[in-house]
Amino acid sequence: MTVKSQITQADTQTVELKRFDLQVIASWIKPGSRVLDLGCGGGDLLFYLKQNKEVTGTGIEKRESKVALCIAKGLSVLQGDINDEVLDYQEDTFDYVILSQTLQQVYYPERLVNSLLAIGKKVIVSFPNFSHWSIRMQVLLTGLAPKNEQLPYEWYNTPNIRVITLKDFRKFTRDQGCTVLKEVAINTHHHDTKGHIVRFLPDWRATYGIFLIGKGNTT
Amino acid sequence: MSEYIEHDKNGVSVGLVEKKFFTFAEPPDSLILESNARLGPITIAYETLGTLDADKNNVILILHALSGDSHVAGYYSEKDQKPGWWDIMVGPGKGIDTDKYFVICSNIIGSCMGSTGPSSINPASGNPYGFDFPVVTIGDMVKAQKALLDHLGIEKILSVIGGSIGGMQVLEWAVRYPDMVVSAIPLATTTRHSALAIAFNEVARQAIMADPNWDKGKYYGRAKPNLGLALARMIGHVTYLSDEAMRRKFGRRLQNKIDFSFNFDADFQVESYLRYQGQKFVDRFDANSFLYITKASDYFDLRRQHGGGSEAEAFARAKAKFLVISFTSDWLYPTYQSKAMVKAMKKNNLDVSFCEIEAEWGHDAFLLPNERLSALIKGFLERNFAEGRKK
Numbered sequence: 001m002t003v004k005s006q007i008t009q010a011d012t013q014t015v016e017l018k019r020f021d022l023q024v025i026a027s028w029i030k031p032g033s034r035v036l037d038l039g040c041g042g043g044d045l046l047f048y049l050k051q052n053k054e055v056t057g058t059g060i061e062k063r064e065s066k067v068a069l070c071i072a073k074g075l076s077v078l079q080g081d082i083n084d085e086v087l088d089y090q091e092d093t094f095d096y097v098i099l100s101q102t103l104q105q106v107y108y109p110e111r112l113v114n115s116l117l118a119i120g121k122k123v124i125v126s127f128p129n130f131s132h133w134s135i136r137m138q139v140l141l142t143g144l145a146p147k148n149e150q151l152p153y154e155w156y157n158t159p160n161i162r163v164i165t166l167k168d169f170r171k172f173t174r175d176q177g178c179t180v181l182k183e184v185a186i187n188t189h190h191h192d193t194k195g196h197i198v199r200f201l202p203d204w205r206a207t208y209g210i211f212l213i214g215k216g217n218t219t
Numbered sequence: 220m221s222e223y224i225e226h227d228k229n230g231v232s233v234g235l236v237e238k239k240f241f242t243f244a245e246p247p248d249s250l251i252l253e254s255n256a257r258l259g260p261i262t263i264a265y266e267t268l269g270t271l272d273a274d275k276n277n278v279i280l281i282l283h284a285l286s287g288d289s290h291v292a293g294y295y296s297e298k299d300q301k302p303g304w305w306d307i308m309v310g311p312g313k314g315i316d317t318d319k320y321f322v323i324c325s326n327i328i329g330s331c332m333g334s335t336g337p338s339s340i341n342p343a344s345g346n347p348y349g350f351d352f353p354v355v356t357i358g359d360m361v362k363a364q365k366a367l368l369d370h371l372g373i374e375k376i377l378s379v380i381g382g383s384i385g386g387m388q389v390l391e392w393a394v395r396y397p398d399m400v401v402s403a404i405p406l407a408t409t410t411r412h413s414a415l416a417i418a419f420n421e422v423a424r425q426a427i428m429a430d431p432n433w434d435k436g437k438y439y440g441r442a443k444p445n446l447g448l449a450l451a452r453m454i455g456h457v458t459y460l461s462d463e464a465m466r467r468k469f470g471r472r473l474q475n476k477i478d479f480s481f482n483f484d485a486d487f488q489v490e491s492y493l494r495y496q497g498q499k500f501v502d503r504f505d506a507n508s509f510l511y512i513t514k515a516s517d518y519f520d521l522r523r524q525h526g527g528g529s530e531a532e533a534f535a536r537a538k539a540k541f542l543v544i545s546f547t548s549d550w551l552y553p554t555y556q557s558k559a560m561v562k563a564m565k566k567n568n569l570d571v572s573f574c575e576i577e578a579e580w581g582h583d584a585f586l587l588p589n590e591r592l593s594a595l596i597k598g599f600l601e602r603n604f605a606e607g608r609k610k
Contacts, residue, residue, distance in 0.1 A: 058570075067574045071542065072594040074602035078561065078573045088565040 017048045020188050020195035024210055025098060025124055028182060029053060033095035036060070036120060038082045039102045043070035050075065058094075060085045083112060089119040096122050101208075103127040104160040110176070117178060117215055126210040129185070131165035133204045150207050166202060166209045173213055182212035224301045228588075232302060233268045233310045233317045236293035238333060240264055243366050246342075250362065256353035260342070263367050264289045264333025265325040268309065269317040271373075276607050278373050279315060279600070280364070281305065281324040282381030282388040285455070285512050286504055288332035291324035292317070307588045314593035315600065320377065325367050327360040327388070329512050331505035334363075338439065338505045349507060350436030357384070357519040361391045368399075375401060377607060378600055379539075382406035382585035383552065384512065387519045390560070393539045394525045402540040402603040404596060407549050407585040409556040410521035410530060410563075416551055419458050420513040423451035427506045436507050448506040449497030456496050461548035461581030465489060530563040540570040542599040544592065546584040547577050572599065 017023050022045045029035060031053040037046050040059030043066075049055035059077040061067050070077035078085055082102070097120030099112075104127050106112050116123045128150045135146040145155040153160065166185060173180050185206030188195025198206040226232075242262045244250040249259025266289045271277065281291050283304065292309035294302055309315045309322060326334040329352070337352035344351070368376070379400050381389045386408025393403045412420075430447030432438055460468070473479075474491040485491040526533030541564055545557035554575050564571040576591055578584035585592070 056570075064575060064577055068576070068591050068595055071572050071574060072598035074598050074605070076540070076570050076572050078565075078571065079575055080558070080573070088562045090566070090568060093568060 015048050015051050017044060018193050019044070020193060021100065021126055021186060021208055021210060022048070024184055024186065024197075025100060025126065026053070028124065028212055029055060029096055031055070034093070036086075036089075036094045036097045038086070038097065038099050038116075040070065040075075040077060041066050043073055043075045043077060045098070045100070046070070046075050046077075047073055082106075083108070083115075086112070086115045086119060091118055092121050094120040096120060096124055098124045100124070100126045101128075104162045104164055106162065109162060110172075113172075113176065113178075113213075117176075117213070122181065122212060122214050124210065124212050125169070126208055127164050127169070128160070129166050129203070129206045129209050130163045131167065131203050132207055136204075166206060169209060169211060173211070177216040179214045179216065180211055181214050184210045186210065224304055224306065226302060227306055227310065231310050231312060232306065233293040235297070236266050236268060236290070236295065236303070238264055238266055238289060238295070240333065241367050241370050243370065250359070250366075252353055252359045253356040254354050258328070258335070258353055258355070258359075261328060261335045261363055261366075262333070262339070263325050263328070263335075263363055265323060265367060266290060266293075266303075268292060268322040268324075269320050271321040275373060276375060276377060277320045277604065278376050279320045279322045280368070280376050280379045280392070281309065281315070281322060282364075282379065282385035282392075283324065283327065284381070284383035284385045285509075285516070286500070287385070288330065289324050289326040289334075290332075291322065305586070308593060308596070314596040315380070316597070319604070320600070323368070323371070323373075325364050327384075327512070328363045329355045329360065329508060329515060331508040336505070337436065337507035337511055347439040349439060352507070352511065354514060354518075355511060356515050357387045357391050358395065358524065360515065361388055361395055364388070364392075365396060365399075375399060377603060378402045378404060380404040380406070380596070381408075383408055383582065384516045386552075387516060387521075390521055391519075393537045393541070394521065394533060397536050397538040400537075400539040401607060402542070402599070404542045404544065404599065405557075405560070406544045407546055407552050407582055409552045410533065410560050411519060411523070412517050413553075413556070416458075417517045419454060419551075420517055423454045424510050424513060426450035426454065427510060430506075433506060436510075438506070443501065444506045445501040448501050448504065448509060449494075451506075451509055452500040452504075453493040453497045456493055458551045459581055459583040461550060461579060463548055463579045464581050464583075467579065468492075530559055531566040534560075534563045534567045534569065537564070537567065537569060540603060541572070542595065543571060543573045544585070544595065545573075545575045546580075546582070547575060548579050549582045549584060551582040 035055050035057045037059045040061050046057040046059050067079040097116045138146040185198040185202030186195045186208050187198045244259035244261040246259045249257040290303040292303040292306040311318045326332045328334050329336045331338045337348045341348040379389045379392045386405040389403050389405040393400045427447035430444035432442045433444035469489040472488045474488045521533045522530050543557050545554040561573045
């Protein structure tokens, strides 16, 4: 019996992105660019960008099983900790560096974002918005640390050690001297396939924010 | 590396293969070695599997480790007890798919498995070289392999793959002949031995050289230094396993007895295993070859040779896409060494993938059946093969 590979890498194959937040991110990436995806998981975004946008992608992922999955799919992925791995690249190696749903779990966000702005021309950051009205109400009315679909953990076991709001992040970019080139607020769970962009009172109504930032002098 | 060779569980095999020989560097055109000594003529034993595409874009070069040979997969005859040493990985539909790729495996110089080495006849004297054989380096081995590929008319190698000392040759290939190597898979290897690795090699070499039969390497046609070589192999086997592998494989179990013998027989299973491995090895391997190949691996230092002391500088000439793989329980070539080469590759803007596979079997993990390893290699090769066809 001959064991045939489960994974095909046909060059004409088109793939769909399931997650809505990744669809938004993918729409921002110019075809043919060089992309670094931090915490790339099973490589869905990279695979999509490679197949549909001719992107040269690299991923960094901590979990061995996910890394193996990515490489078996034909992606270029490194196993390691994002905080260490980003330090080895030359300046402006990438057109885009993507930090999706991870910033709230980073121990030194300031240092990391600055590293990303050094190795990438542009950086895409997404994170859950802690100023959603339901979170505000929970703190106000129950006096307990907030929990919801996006942030389902208790204070003592949450990996989300950074409490960030859309407003906080805008202020952060000003303090760091970088520029927000694009900003989209969405109101979906990040695993959901459908969602919509929030234009009215995003600071209150968005569950997630996605930002495209550039260096200080970028326009 | 140890031997784990077994018939394929699913009965898939590349089938019958043939050992071939190529001789070059006939004097006065002998090969100038890194030591400045000259060696010639040089014979290389090699085997090929699969079919070379018309555009010659499907070549895979597999490089073996210390005790390996050109017999990477398949059988010489239908009566063979065992297939080649990496039959689990190389064959139709396997990680390295012989339906798709043209696989070449060449025996290294210095070996005793068909290529010119210390047990070969020295044309100057008509006797085996013994210790008159010049010290060869990993670089010399690779230069000889390059001569073979030139002879075969191959200009591009889709992927160079090897583990351990084979992995050193992979790195040497990528740096020495950057325009030929499209991609490279160094497995369970290092850009240079640690003091620990050199120490174990030195103890093994001393075991051979302390055997009275060794006689400064002039034992051919007489009693061989079998005790020394067996002991050297036993030491090697300890370094190929891991604490966990040994606990699982042997624990403190006794060999065919219920209590201690209170003498120095092999009481424990681990003792019995090592003695058996040592004895088995002397039947097929030459003690001098063991000395020469371990020395070559100790001398190997990609930084010193190609980087003026810098790991990043060493990879400056490389162009290949890399897949670096280490194994969690490999303490002979630990993950930090793989990470150092990955770092250097990144600094040179090279396309590199890296995975530390969770495996309990120590350094030998790269030779054992591992679906994850097969899937990684298969996916990486498919990508490079597809990208090559697009161009």
